[in-house]
Amino acid sequence: MPELPEVETVRKGLEKLLNDFYIERIEVLKERSIASNGGSKTFINNVKNSYLGNWERRGKYLIGSLLTKEKISKGFLVVHLRMTGQFKLVAKEVLACKHTRVRFFDERGRELRFIDIRNFGQMWFVPSSKSVPEIVSGIRRLGPEPFNADFNSDYLEEYLRKKTRSIKSALLDQETVAGVGNIYADETLFDAGINPKKESRNLKSNEIKRLCNSLVKILKISIGEGGTTFSDFRDLEGINGNYGGQALVYRRSGKDCKKCGEKILREKICGRSTHWCPNCQK
Numbered sequence: 001m002p003e004l005p006e007v008e009t010v011r012k013g014l015e016k017l018l019n020d021f022y023i024e025r026i027e028v029l030k031e032r033s034i035a036s037n038g039g040s041k042t043f044i045n046n047v048k049n050s051y052l053g054n055w056e057r058r059g060k061y062l063i064g065s066l067l068t069k070e071k072i073s074k075g076f077l078v079v080h081l082r083m084t085g086q087f088k089l090v091a092k093e094v095l096a097c098k099h100t101r102v103r104f105f106d107e108r109g110r111e112l113r114f115i116d117i118r119n120f121g122q123m124w125f126v127p128s129s130k131s132v133p134e135i136v137s138g139i140r141r142l143g144p145e146p147f148n149a150d151f152n153s154d155y156l157e158e159y160l161r162k163k164t165r166s167i168k169s170a171l172l173d174q175e176t177v178a179g180v181g182n183i184y185a186d187e188t189l190f191d192a193g194i195n196p197k198k199e200s201r202n203l204k205s206n207e208i209k210r211l212c213n214s215l216v217k218i219l220k221i222s223i224g225e226g227g228t229t230f231s232d233f234r235d236l237e238g239i240n241g242n243y244g245g246q247a248l249v250y251r252r253s254g255k256d257c258k259k260c261g262e263k264i265l266r267e268k269i270c271g272r273s274t275h276w277c278p279n280c281q282k
């Protein structure tokens with residue numbers, strides 16, 4: 001599943017490749033991909049005849065601005081890739097594969113194609129009269145962005161103070177901090193030397209400080225590498241990231257810990273495969 005670094009990589013690609021993309025025509029091949037009220041009919045009517053402007057990211061959501069020909073705001077196109085959603089820029093008319101869900105065509109015949117094997121990805125149209133969180137309820141519930149000032153050890157300590165759930169489970173919860181998923185939760189906990197099963201409320205102040213620093217550090221490294229090679233993640237040009245090759249614990253169960261040589265363990269915690277070193281993470 002794409003997490004913050006992968007979504008950020010997609011965001012950069014959308015902004016780089018689509019700054020003069022004028023949506024002239026849209027085909028929705030799977031109704032389920034459109035999550036905003038009115039379904040594909042309302043979506044198509046509002047999103048077509050728009051320029052794609054800047055793209056922002058909030059957690060794992062992509063937020064594209066829609067502009068008129070005169071470059072006046074019309075609202076937003078919001079996308080969540082979920083498990084397997086990906087965008088591809090198709091230069092010439094190429095037949096859509098069976099996992100193609102939504103197709104955006106510009107005046108020059110270029111196509112921005114949304115492909116989604118598992119079909120959990122979602123798109124919303126948000127009119128300029130509304131705010132994005134008003135329409136997209138998942139965004140209302142997001143915790144702070146890891147790179148913003150409101151994500152810090154004071155916040156996290158207060159937030160986790162009464163939580164009995166494991167720290168792994170807390171990190172996966174988008175209300176704790178936005179954008180973290182299974183890969184970066186495991187990598188961060190290893191880097192911070194914290195056992196993923198530890199009860200959140202039992203973390204000491206210095207552990208929480210380390211956790212905050214490690215999370216920001218690991219996410220920045222991965223963004224620099226263009227996300228990971230794991231799963232089916234690809235950027236718009238079909239290239240996958242490089243972070244996977246340097247993963248510390250993720251998908252390394254049975255292999256030697258890169259710090260101490262102990263065997264990396266793997267176990268399901270809150271339903272997700274979790275990887276850690278029993279020696280380095282107490």
Ligand SMILES: [Zn+2]
Binds near residue numbers: 259279
């Ligand atoms: Zn170790």
